[in-house]
Amino acid sequence: MTQVPDPPPEPAAGLDPVDRLLIDEMPPAPGRLLVLDAPELANALAAEHPVVGWCDSLLAEQRLRVPVVDPATATVDTVLMRTPKAVGALGEYAEWVARDDIALLAGGRVKYLTHSMNDALAARFGSVRASLGRQKSRVLHARQPRPGTPTWPRRATVDLPPALGGPLVLSAHGGTFAGTRIDPGTRVLVDLLDRLPAATPALDLGSGNGTLSALLARRGHPVTALDESWAATAATRETLAANGLTGTVRRADGLTGLPTGSVPLIVCNPPFHVGTAKDSGPAYAMIEQAARVLEPGGELWLVFNAHLPYLPTLRRRIGPTEIVSRHPKYLVTRSVRG
Numbered sequence: 113m114t115q116v117p118d119p120p121p122e123p124a125a126g127l128d129p130v131d132r133l134l135i136d137e138m139p140p141a142p143g144r145l146l147v148l149d150a151p152e153l154a155n156a157l158a159a160e161h162p163v164v165g166w167c168d169s170l171l172a173e174q175r176l177r178v179p180v181v182d183p184a185t186a187t188v189d190t191v192l193m194r195t196p197k198a199v200g201a202l203g204e205y206a207e208w209v210a211r212d213d214i215a216l217l218a219g220g221r222v223k224y225l226t227h228s229m230n231d232a233l234a235a236r237f238g239s240v241r242a243s244l245g246r247q248k249s250r251v252l253h254a255r256q257p258r259p260g261t262p263t264w265p266r267r268a269t270v271d272l273p274p275a276l277g278g279p280l281v282l283s284a285h286g287g288t289f290a291g292t293r294i295d296p297g298t299r300v301l302v303d304l305l306d307r308l309p310a311a312t313p314a315l316d317l318g319s320g321n322g323t324l325s326a327l328l329a330r331r332g333h334p335v336t337a338l339d340e341s342w343a344a345t346a347a348t349r350e351t352l353a354a355n356g357l358t359g360t361v362r363r364a365d366g367l368t369g370l371p372t373g374s375v376p377l378i379v380c381n382p383p384f385h386v387g388t389a390k391d392s393g394p395a396y397a398m399i400e401q402a403a404r405v406l407e408p409g410g411e412l413w414l415v416f417n418a419h420l421p422y423l424p425t426l427r428r429r430i431g432p433t434e435i436v437s438r439h440p441k442y443l444v445t446r447s448v449r450g
């Protein structure tokens with residue numbers, strides 16, 4: 113029988129200068145690799161190395177073609193990662209992997225690298241140095257791990273008036289939006305929660321640290337919280353638990369998978385960034401998804417920066433939309449599914 117030769121390997125798709133620099137700066141014998149927040153890099157390396165991966169973002173994780181592991185317990189020798197946007201996330205990742213003789217390489221675009229990133233790594237590694245860099249990218253090399261007591265997740269108590277149930281404990285991981293604070297836009301929406309239809313099952317879309325989920329649960333709404341970030345869903349679960357509240361929390365890409373016309377109430381402070389870039393795409397996608405999953409008469413409450421032009425889309429895609437609050441910086445809108 114004629115043997116058909118294997119096709120030549122595909123050129124690694126989607127590698128950018130940061131990924132290529134990480135590959136070129138890897139130790140000569142890197143051993144077992146753990147790749148964080150860099151699915152294309154993990155997939156490319158898997159052709160020649162034993163590779164496992166993990167991503168904060170569900171959308172990124174869905175692109176991984178290597179086993180997904182718990183970074184804090186996986187048996188590995190070298191960790192490669194893209195520097196996350198939040199320094200706190202870098203610090204938390206360093207805490208997870210600072211053990212045994214692990215070497216950590218964190219690559220990023222020079223314009224986003226800061227000295228506080230070196231400090232975050234130096235909290236858990238005895239030696240941290242930056243490479244010379246290439247094509248506006250650079251790698252931080254961390255060696256000599258110093259395991260220690262985890263400092264993440266962090267917790268803080270925020271003061272809220274008795275009408276909102278009094279002080280609220282917020283939990284956050286390094287990459288959780290707004291950390292252990294209430295985002296100023298969310299704070300505007302919080303003051304309007306008594307205007308929502310009472311006790312209606314509520315969906316907190318993009319739940320972050322769980323502020324809205326917790327306050328909705330306090331008001332007696334059965335709550336479902338969705339976010340595509342691990343740091344958000346973990347924080348939301350912890351915030352609910354810390355306040356003695358319950359809810360269903362899921363890592364999900366927007367409202368994907370929810371049946372059409374099934375949801376009576378959505379509250380949302382939509383994302384306005386993708387990575388480090390301002391981007392309204394995910395917010396428009398959420399409005400589109402809400403139009404599909406809201407039941408007739410169902411309501412979408414949205415808070416967003418006042419300059420963002422979401423109103424025409426809300427009116428066209430969801431239905432009648434009123435401005436419930438006109439804060440100098442934020443608008444809160446209520447759209448009713450037609």
Ligand SMILES: C[S@@+](CC[C@H](N)C(=O)[O-])C[C@H]1O[C@@H](n2cnc3c(N)ncnc32)[C@H](O)[C@@H]1O
Nearest residue numbers: 298318319320339340341344365366381382383
């Ligand atoms: C502006 S923050 C609001 C967080 C929180 N609700 C608050 O008020 O502090 C937007 C949230 O949307 C999440 N997010 C971004 N893209 C998403 C997507 N495709 N599906 C679900 N959540 C998403 C982010 O991870 C982030 O937690």
